[in-house]
Every structure is written in C-alpha cells, then in structure tokens.
Amino acid sequence: MTVHEDPIRAAAASGIAPHRAPELGPDQAPDLVALAGSRMAHDLNNPIGAIANGVELLGLTGQAEGPELALITESVENARRRIKGFRIAFGAAAPGQTVSAEDIRALTAPGPDGRRIEIDWPVTGPVPRQEAKAVFLALMCLESALAWGGRVAVRAASDGWRIVASAERMRVDPGLWHILEGGPVPADLPPNAVHFALFARELAKRPRPVAITGSDTAIEIGF
Known part of the structure; x- marks a missing residue:
C-alpha cells in the first residue's frame, strides 16, 4: 500500500515554510x-x-x-x-485595461438582432474598462425602459458620464430604478433585471452620487 505524505506537514518538518496566499481585506477580495x-x-x-x-x-x-x-x-x-x-x-475590469473605440462602435451599432434602439456614442479613443463596464450596465438599464424602441445618447463629461434615453413611451419600474439610488435589492429580483443591482454596485464605488431624472418620454442618468 502506498502512503501519500501530507505535503504541508512534510514542508514544516523540513523547516521550509509552506506557501500561504496573503489574506485580503473586504475591499481587496476578488x-x-x-x-x-x-x-x-x-x-x-x-x-x-x-x-x-x-x-x-x-x-x-x-x-x-x-x-x-x-x-x-x-x-x-x-x-x-x-x-x-x-x-x-x-x-x-482590472485597472489599466481599456476597451477600444472600434469595439465600442461595433457593439453599439445597429446589428442583425433587429434592435430598435439607436445608440449615439461618439467615442474616439480607448475607454478605461471600468468606465465602459459602468456605461454598458447603464445602457442595459435604459434598454429595459425602451421596450418599444428609442434613442440613447452617451456623453463623457469632465466629472463622469451623462446618458440620456428618449422615446415616445417608456416602461419604467420605479422599484428597479430605486435600486440605483441606494434602495434595497428585492429578494425576488428577476434575472432579466440583474443589471440594475450590478450597476448599483458599480455606482457605489464612485465618488460622485448618481443623478437620475425622468419624464414620460426621457430618462437621464448622470454619474
């Protein structure tokens, strides 16, 4: 019968300290x-x-x-x-990573999916991946409101982003949009609305508070 020696105990017996992963704080956890x-x-x-x-x-x-x-x-x-x-x-989205302007234009351009939402994002250079992540989550939230199609304008500002969606009519769930303003995530959050909870988590990392205004035909998100 072959006896397999515990590698950790063997290392300790030989005087070699076993490798241990550094403990990470809550803010450093993956x-x-x-x-x-x-x-x-x-x-x-x-x-x-x-x-x-x-x-x-x-x-x-x-x-x-x-x-x-x-x-x-x-x-x-x-x-x-x-x-x-x-x-x-x-x-x-690790610090230092970017998303190219070509990729952003390709992903926001009208495609074969028959999407009835026009996205106007005049990007000219690479965008930090952490910023692109937040914008794409914002776009998903706005697309949820544009059930019958519409237009979205994405603009970079000196202090963040300004994203405006407009349409003749919208489908807005106040409970979901309240999540973005720090409201609780409902226990019965449907899978097709998970982007609201994830976007809220990204917003919580930013120094600037989110500003959301809306009407029957438009929604603006500033962050």
Missing part, C-alpha cells in the same frame, strides 16, 4: 461575480467562434446557400456581439 461573468463569456465565445468559422467555410465551398445559411450567419453574429457586450458589462 469580485467573484465579475470573474464568473468573464469565465462564462470566454467559454461561450469559443464554440460560437467555431460555428462562425464553419458557416464561413460552408459559404466559401458553396455546399450551403440560401436563406437558411444567412439566418445562421446572422444568429451567430448576434450571439457573438451579445456575449462581447455581456463580458464588458458583467466581466472583470
């Missing part, structure tokens, strides 16, 4: 939700990329043509765009 978001987005992107490559090869060889292939191509492209957007909104 953001497990963000890390999980990054992991899922990464793992989902690989098979979707493989499908996209396969569809492209089918098109080049002429083995498959017609509306069916076009539908698959559009669906794959839509999935890739959404996963990239989710990775920015839900994923980890």
Whole structure:
C-alpha cells in the first residue's frame, strides 16, 4: 500500500515554510461575480467562434446557400456581439485595461438582432474598462425602459458620464430604478433585471452620487 505524505506537514518538518496566499481585506477580495461573468463569456465565445468559422467555410465551398445559411450567419453574429457586450458589462475590469473605440462602435451599432434602439456614442479613443463596464450596465438599464424602441445618447463629461434615453413611451419600474439610488435589492429580483443591482454596485464605488431624472418620454442618468 502506498502512503501519500501530507505535503504541508512534510514542508514544516523540513523547516521550509509552506506557501500561504496573503489574506485580503473586504475591499481587496476578488469580485467573484465579475470573474464568473468573464469565465462564462470566454467559454461561450469559443464554440460560437467555431460555428462562425464553419458557416464561413460552408459559404466559401458553396455546399450551403440560401436563406437558411444567412439566418445562421446572422444568429451567430448576434450571439457573438451579445456575449462581447455581456463580458464588458458583467466581466472583470482590472485597472489599466481599456476597451477600444472600434469595439465600442461595433457593439453599439445597429446589428442583425433587429434592435430598435439607436445608440449615439461618439467615442474616439480607448475607454478605461471600468468606465465602459459602468456605461454598458447603464445602457442595459435604459434598454429595459425602451421596450418599444428609442434613442440613447452617451456623453463623457469632465466629472463622469451623462446618458440620456428618449422615446415616445417608456416602461419604467420605479422599484428597479430605486435600486440605483441606494434602495434595497428585492429578494425576488428577476434575472432579466440583474443589471440594475450590478450597476448599483458599480455606482457605489464612485465618488460622485448618481443623478437620475425622468419624464414620460426621457430618462437621464448622470454619474
């Protein structure tokens, strides 16, 4: 029978101090939700990329043509765009990381998903990933209110961001928007509204308090 020696005890007996990870305070602990978001987005992107490559090869060889292939191509492209957007909104954002202007323009441009929301974000250079994360979460909150379509303008200010959504009519849940102003997160928060809780957490990290104003046809978020 083989006896496996405890490596920690063996190291202690030999006078070698075992390696221990440094203890982190509450403010230094890793953001497990963000890390999980990054992991899922990464793992989902690989098979979707493989499908996209396969569809492209089918098109080049002429083995498959017609509306069916076009539908698959559009669906794959839509999935890739959404996963990239989710990775920015839900994923980890380390200091020093940025999101390129090209990626932001590609993710906010009208796509094959039939989105009826026009996003006007005149970005000209890379945006710090932590800032992009907050803006993408804000866009998701505003998209929840633009159930029938509309327009969103994103502007960078000297002290933060100003994002304005406008439409002929909106669907606003006061309980969800109250979360952004420091209100409690309801125990029955639905999955399709989780971005409100995550955006509130990002807002709590910022020195400037959030300012939200609205009417029947417009909502403005300043942070």
